[in-house]
Structures are given as C-alpha cells and as structure tokens.
Amino acid sequence: MAGHISPKSTYYAIFGALMVLTAVTVGVAFINLGALNFPVAMAVAVTKATLVILFFMHVKYSSKLTKFIVLMAFFFLFILFGMTLTDYLSRGWYASPRGSVGAGTQVEAEHPVRQQPAATAEQAH
Amino acid sequence: MSTTAAAASPVTYLNEKTTVASWLLTKDHKRIGLMYMLTVTLAFVVGAVFAGLIRLELATPAGDLLSSDTYNRVFTAHGVAMVFFVLIPVVPAVLGNFVLPLMLGAKDVAFPKLNLLSWYVFILGMTVTFSAIVMGGVDTGWTFYPPFSTEGSDSNVMLAGVGIFITGFSSILTGLNFMVTIHRMRAPGLTWFRLPLFVWALYATSLIQVLGTPVVAITVLMVALERFAHLGFFDPRLGGDPVLFQHLFWFYSHPAVYIMILPPMGAISEVIACFSRKNIFGYSFVAFSSMAIAVFGFLVWAHHIFVAGISPYSAMVFSFLTYAVAVPSAVKTFNWTATLYRGAIWMRAPMIWVFGFLGLFLVGGLTGLFTASLGIDIHIHDTYFVVAHFHYIMVGGAIMGYFAGLHFWWPKMTGRMYNDTAAKTSAVLVFVGFNLTFFPQFILGYLGMPRRYHMYPPEFQVLNVMSTGGAAILAVGYLLPMIYLTYSFFKGEQAGSNPWMATGLEWTTQSPPLPHNFADQPVVTEGAYEYSKREMKVA
Incomplete structure (x- = not known):
C-alpha cells in the first residue's frame, strides 16, 4: 500500500514526547492541583492521543476521507459524552414533593427521604 | 429448466479446491460467507434449544422444569447466543460477505486476509463464550447489569464477557472491511447513487459496527x-x-439493534424491487434513511433506562429522539409498499418471506413507540410487552429479512434451486408460529407479567400455553429450510446465472460464481433497479 514514509527521526521524536508526557502524567499525580487535577491529566492524555493519531497512525498524511472518518469517530465520542451528561447534569434539577430524586443524586441529611423514612413508606401504601 | 447436466462442471469457487485446508485458509469472501453461515446456524440451533427450554418451563405456572437459578442461566444463554452470535453477524457476515463484492463488481473485499481473521476471531469468541455456558452458565441476563454482574453473581460472568469482547473485534473487522470495500472497490460507473440499497444498508451498518462496538468492549x-x-x-x-x-x-447495544435490522432491510429492498419488477420507490430516500437510522440510532439509547432513575429532563430528550428515529424506518416501510403498488408482483418464495417481514416489522416498530413513551414505559418496562416488541423486530424483522435474502441469493450461492413450495410453506409456518408465540406476550406484558421469572400466576397460563404452542410451530418453520436447502445444495435443480431475471452485477456472473467472481471487469451504465427496461416472462 502506497503511503507516506516518515523519517525515523520523526518516530523517535514522537516516542520521546510520549515518554516525557507519561512522566508528566505520573509527576502531576503527586501534586495536588485542586480543581485542576482532572483537566491537567486529561490535557496531557489528549495531547498524547493526538500525537499517536497524527503521526503513528499516519492520519496527518492521509486523505481527506480518512481524516473525515477520524473526525466522525470523535463526533460519536462527543455524542456518547454529551448525551450521557444530559442525564448527569440535570439529575439534581427535579425533586418530587414526595422526596424521590434521580439516581446518584447527593441526598442531604435534611432531605425528606432521610428525615421521614417511616412516613414515606406508609404513604406508599 | 435444467441446464445441460453440469456441462464438464465449470470451475466455481466451490469446486476449485476441495480440501479442508483450502476452506480453512481461504481468502475468498464467498467461502468465508458460507463458513459464517454454518457457524451462525450452529449458534442459532444452540440459542433455539435454550428458547425451547424457556417456553417449556413457561407452559405451566409453577417453576417445575427448571430451578429459578437454572432458568436465569437458560435465558441468559438464549440471549447471548442469539444477540452476539446470530443476529449481529447473520446478515452482514453471511449474506454481506457473499454478495457485497459481487454487487460492487469486485474480485473480493478490500482486505481478504482480515476477512478470514474476522471469522477466526468470531470462532474464538464463540468458543470462549459457549464454554462459559457449558461450564455452568451465566445468570446476569445478556445485559450484564452491575452491581449484580460485578459482585452479586458467582457465575461465569468474566469468561462470557471475555468471549463477547473478542467477538466484538470480529464485528469491527467486518465493518472496517466493508467500509473500505464500498469506498474503494466499486466497478467503473458504479456511482454512489447507482449502488444497490443492500450496499447502502451494509455501509450504514459498518459505520455502527466500527464506531459502536469498541464502546461495549471497553x-x-x-x-x-x-x-x-x-x-x-x-x-x-x-x-x-x-x-x-x-x-x-446501551450506547452500543441500542445501535446494535440497527446492526441487526439494517442489513435485512437492505435485502428486503433488493427482493421487493426484483419481485415487483419495478424500480424501488424513492431510491434516494431509502438510501439516506439507512444512514439516518445509523446516526439517529446513536441518540436514543436511554429509552432502555427510563425507569433506572435517570433525570426526567434527559428522559424527555431521549423519548423525543426515539420517536424521531421511527421516521426513517417508516420512510422505508412506506417506500416498500409504494414499490409494490402497481408492480408485477411475482409470488416466489423470497417474496413470501418479504411479506412476512413487512407485517411483523410493522408491529415491532409501532409497539416500539409505546415503549418510547415515558408514561406507558413505566407500566410496560421489564414486562413481556418489551420481550414481544423486540422479538417482533429481531426475529420478525431481522430473521425474516435474512431468510428473504437467503432465498433470493441461494441460487447464486449454490448454483441450485430449492423447492419453492417447501420454502413458501416454511415462510407461512414461521409467520403463523411467530405471531402465535409473541402476540400473546404483548397481552401478558400489558397485564403485568414481568420478564425473567420462571413462575407466574395461574391466570396467565392460557396465553403462555399459546406462546409455547406457537414456538413449536416456529421450530418446524425453521427446521424446514435446513432440510430443503441442504437437499438443494446437493441435489437441487441447476439455477443458471440469473433465475430471477434480476438486475445487479451479482447476477451477471455464473452461479456459483467463479473463484474471482467475474471473467471480465464489469462496467455499470445504469441505476440498480432498471426493471422497466427488462423483458420478463413470469412462469
């Protein structure tokens, strides 16, 4: 199959970059960045994945069709995350008067379900 | 009409080499298609035996045949065998493998070795999964929901999971192969809008296989x-x-339903056009509806979990989108019936299977709208209503469509005809048996009978006995093709290259085809269904 042939130096450079980024991932894990812990780890991981896709998988040198298919995979990933988040992000919006809430919602100590378990059970009958 | 008794038996993909090794190491898409057919049929028999056990248990209200634990393992085995090893591969890997390169005027798929690898991966996955069943089974249902699957169950969850993980790669490889084949291997003149609709359907399916399967594997x-x-x-x-x-x-497993139903829909388009002797009504709408189903199919999964405690706002969005996905399915159904209108309908066996498909798919599709409705779903969730609904789609739709396609392309695959009356009888038996099996389940579900229990209140017995009786008729309907098709393979009348006088490149080569499909590179100059230009005498 005729394809782009990159010089070996490119592969070594990318490999080096991946190793450095791996070290960064491990290093960052020992530092508490507070709210930034997750974004930083994700940023490093996404950078690594991008390098692999562009250079090791030759997408940088591929046809527009191949690039389109790769982008489509990310579009579907977006659907997976985005549509799942429609559930998670809106779970806390609604609490019924009887105290039922969505699955996984943090139930506070003063929440009616916690406060009156017996009464709720009786009402159910 | 029998052609001159196998005049010096021409070279075909079947008789070119006949050693076992020549089959096991073949890179010929046609042989791989047949190997998939045998494998899938084996899985179908296994799944059907478990279905039989379920129906026998449910013939009486008491749990007298199987213990509740064994029953859990039996319905899981039925689901796993049928979903992963029959419904998903049956049309793409069997019919798709066989006819796709022929339809494109190609010598083979784009990656023949990968194609063979996908079969071996399938065999490996199936062996691992079935060994989990043999070694005591799995009791989680085919859906493997945690926390039961992660800590409650002491059955062979992991082994079955690993088997399904492996099998997923077979599906990905097939999808990848088909996508590249459709992009790169089309005959000169075969533009996208001259492609047979079966090819469009396979393309849409491949998209789902490639994009969805990794998610379930992970x-x-x-x-x-x-x-x-x-x-x-x-x-x-x-x-x-x-x-x-x-x-x-469900991000994967709902689109997987479209992996199951889209290819049979493609086969239905081929058969309807041929046996109505008409161009398909609204070709581009049918083609794009396949793509729309593939994309919209990824946006509806949460309708399986409306009652699992998801946000009601999210549920509203998913409910709306689920109604929306019914539109492209309806486009297809209307276009098929519009194709029949004023067509010269030729009542041969493939067409009878198509009529069965149309009726059953219609019921399956419309009852899907019931379950998509947030209020009604609370009443019918996890009841036999849902069981009936998805069997109407998967068996009434996908398997009927497979049989329509199989009967249509059988003469091409084997070079021989089968007994038309036997095939029609089988189609009618399946239709009757199927309705008798599953229609009562709609009523049972509406009345409140939950799925996945081996006991039930005595007032449900009449409907359950009807269902079990229907299953027996259904079994006869499925056994018949095994008999007359096997007979046809060895002794059937010679079919000739185009017994249905069909359009399509696959019918321009001999039956069974040459090892490399075509003697000369075909060139395409017209659309896929130019039946109006063909003379045809109906016998």
Whole structure:
C-alpha cells in the first residue's frame, strides 16, 4: 500500500514526547492541583492521543476521507459524552414533593427521604 | 429448466479446491460467507434449544422444569447466543460477505486476509463464550447489569464477557472491511447513487459496527476491572454509578439493534424491487434513511433506562429522539409498499418471506413507540410487552429479512434451486408460529407479567400455553429450510446465472460464481433497479 514514509527521526521524536508526557502524567499525580487535577491529566492524555493519531497512525498524511472518518469517530465520542451528561447534569434539577430524586443524586441529611423514612413508606401504601 | 447436466462442471469457487485446508485458509469472501453461515446456524440451533427450554418451563405456572437459578442461566444463554452470535453477524457476515463484492463488481473485499481473521476471531469468541455456558452458565441476563454482574453473581460472568469482547473485534473487522470495500472497490460507473440499497444498508451498518462496538468492549472490560481490581466505575461505594454502565452498554447495544435490522432491510429492498419488477420507490430516500437510522440510532439509547432513575429532563430528550428515529424506518416501510403498488408482483418464495417481514416489522416498530413513551414505559418496562416488541423486530424483522435474502441469493450461492413450495410453506409456518408465540406476550406484558421469572400466576397460563404452542410451530418453520436447502445444495435443480431475471452485477456472473467472481471487469451504465427496461416472462 502506497503511503507516506516518515523519517525515523520523526518516530523517535514522537516516542520521546510520549515518554516525557507519561512522566508528566505520573509527576502531576503527586501534586495536588485542586480543581485542576482532572483537566491537567486529561490535557496531557489528549495531547498524547493526538500525537499517536497524527503521526503513528499516519492520519496527518492521509486523505481527506480518512481524516473525515477520524473526525466522525470523535463526533460519536462527543455524542456518547454529551448525551450521557444530559442525564448527569440535570439529575439534581427535579425533586418530587414526595422526596424521590434521580439516581446518584447527593441526598442531604435534611432531605425528606432521610428525615421521614417511616412516613414515606406508609404513604406508599 | 435444467441446464445441460453440469456441462464438464465449470470451475466455481466451490469446486476449485476441495480440501479442508483450502476452506480453512481461504481468502475468498464467498467461502468465508458460507463458513459464517454454518457457524451462525450452529449458534442459532444452540440459542433455539435454550428458547425451547424457556417456553417449556413457561407452559405451566409453577417453576417445575427448571430451578429459578437454572432458568436465569437458560435465558441468559438464549440471549447471548442469539444477540452476539446470530443476529449481529447473520446478515452482514453471511449474506454481506457473499454478495457485497459481487454487487460492487469486485474480485473480493478490500482486505481478504482480515476477512478470514474476522471469522477466526468470531470462532474464538464463540468458543470462549459457549464454554462459559457449558461450564455452568451465566445468570446476569445478556445485559450484564452491575452491581449484580460485578459482585452479586458467582457465575461465569468474566469468561462470557471475555468471549463477547473478542467477538466484538470480529464485528469491527467486518465493518472496517466493508467500509473500505464500498469506498474503494466499486466497478467503473458504479456511482454512489447507482449502488444497490443492500450496499447502502451494509455501509450504514459498518459505520455502527466500527464506531459502536469498541464502546461495549471497553464497558465489558470495565466490569472486569471492577470485579477483580475493585476500580470504582459502577459501584457507588467506590465512587461509581451503576446507571453509568447502562448508559455505556446501551450506547452500543441500542445501535446494535440497527446492526441487526439494517442489513435485512437492505435485502428486503433488493427482493421487493426484483419481485415487483419495478424500480424501488424513492431510491434516494431509502438510501439516506439507512444512514439516518445509523446516526439517529446513536441518540436514543436511554429509552432502555427510563425507569433506572435517570433525570426526567434527559428522559424527555431521549423519548423525543426515539420517536424521531421511527421516521426513517417508516420512510422505508412506506417506500416498500409504494414499490409494490402497481408492480408485477411475482409470488416466489423470497417474496413470501418479504411479506412476512413487512407485517411483523410493522408491529415491532409501532409497539416500539409505546415503549418510547415515558408514561406507558413505566407500566410496560421489564414486562413481556418489551420481550414481544423486540422479538417482533429481531426475529420478525431481522430473521425474516435474512431468510428473504437467503432465498433470493441461494441460487447464486449454490448454483441450485430449492423447492419453492417447501420454502413458501416454511415462510407461512414461521409467520403463523411467530405471531402465535409473541402476540400473546404483548397481552401478558400489558397485564403485568414481568420478564425473567420462571413462575407466574395461574391466570396467565392460557396465553403462555399459546406462546409455547406457537414456538413449536416456529421450530418446524425453521427446521424446514435446513432440510430443503441442504437437499438443494446437493441435489437441487441447476439455477443458471440469473433465475430471477434480476438486475445487479451479482447476477451477471455464473452461479456459483467463479473463484474471482467475474471473467471480465464489469462496467455499470445504469441505476440498480432498471426493471422497466427488462423483458420478463413470469412462469
């Protein structure tokens, strides 16, 4: 199959970059960045994945069709995350008067379900 | 009409080499298609035996044949065998493998070795999964929901999971191969809008296979990691969320329904056009509806988990989108019936299977709208209504469509005809048996009979006995093709290259085809269904 042939130096450079980024991932894990812990780890991981896709998988040198298919995979990933988040992000919006809430919602100590378990059970009958 | 008794038997893909090794190491898409057919048929028999056990148990209200634990393992085995090893591969890997390169005027698929690899991966996955069943089975249902699958169940969850993980790669490889084949291997003149609709359907299916299957593979892996390494994905005590599994699982497993139904829909388009002797009504609408189903199919998964405690706002969005996905399916159904209108309908066996498909798919599709409705779903969730609904789609739709396609292309695959009367009888038996089996289940579900229990209140017995009786008729309907098709393979009348006088490149080469399909490179100059230009005498 005729394809782009990159010089070996490119592969070594990318490999080096991946190793450095791996070290960064491990290093960052020992530092508490507070709210930034997750974004930083994700940023490093996404950078690594991008390098692999562009250079090791030759997408940088591929046809527009191949690039389109790769982008489509990310579009579907977006659907997976985005549509799942429609559930998670809106779970806390609604609490019924009887105290039922969505699955996984943090139930506070003063929440009616916690406060009156017996009464709720009786009402159910 | 019998052609001169196999005049010096021409070279075909069947008789070119006949050693076992020549089959096991073949890179010929046609042989791989046949190998898939045998494998899938074996899985179908296994799944059907388990279905028989379920129906026998449910013939009486008491749990007298199987213990509740055994019953759990039996319905799981039925689901796993049928979903992963029959419904998903049956049309793409069997019929698709066989006819796709022929329809494109190509010598083979784009990656023949990968094609053979996909069969071996399938065999490996099937062996591992079935060994989990043989070694005592799995009791989680085919859906593997945690926390039961991650900590409650002591059955062979992991082994079955690994088997399904492996099998997923077979599906990905087939999808990838087909996508590249359709892009790169089309005959000169075969533009996208001259492609047969079966090819469009396979393309849409391949998209789902490539994009969806990795998600379920990773999800199964996450179950394994939680089970063994106690990583908290789904267990709330470890910071996970059990509903997350259901999101991830159905992100693939709902589109998987379209992997099952889209290729049979493509086969239906081919058969309807041929046996109505007409161009398909609204070709581009039917083609794009396949793509629309593939894309919209990824946006509806949470309708499986409306009652699992997801946000009601999210549920509203998913409910609306589920109604929306009914539109392209309806486009197809209307266009098929419009194709029949004023067509010269030729009542041969493939067409009888198509009529069965149309009726059953219609019921299956419309009852899907019931379950998509947020209010009604609370009443019918996890009842026999849902069981009936998805069997109407998967068996009434997908399997009927497979048989329509199989009867249509059988003369091409084997070079021989089958007994038309036997085939029609089988189609009618399946239609009657199927309705008798599953229609009562709609009523049972509406009345409140939950799925996955081996006992039920005595007032449900009449409907359950009807269902079990129907299953027996259904079994006869499925056994018949095994008999007359096997007979046809060895002794059937010679078919000639184009017994249905059909359009399409696959009918321009001999039956069974040459090892490399065509003697000369075909060139395409017209659309896929130019039946109006053909003379045809109906016998």
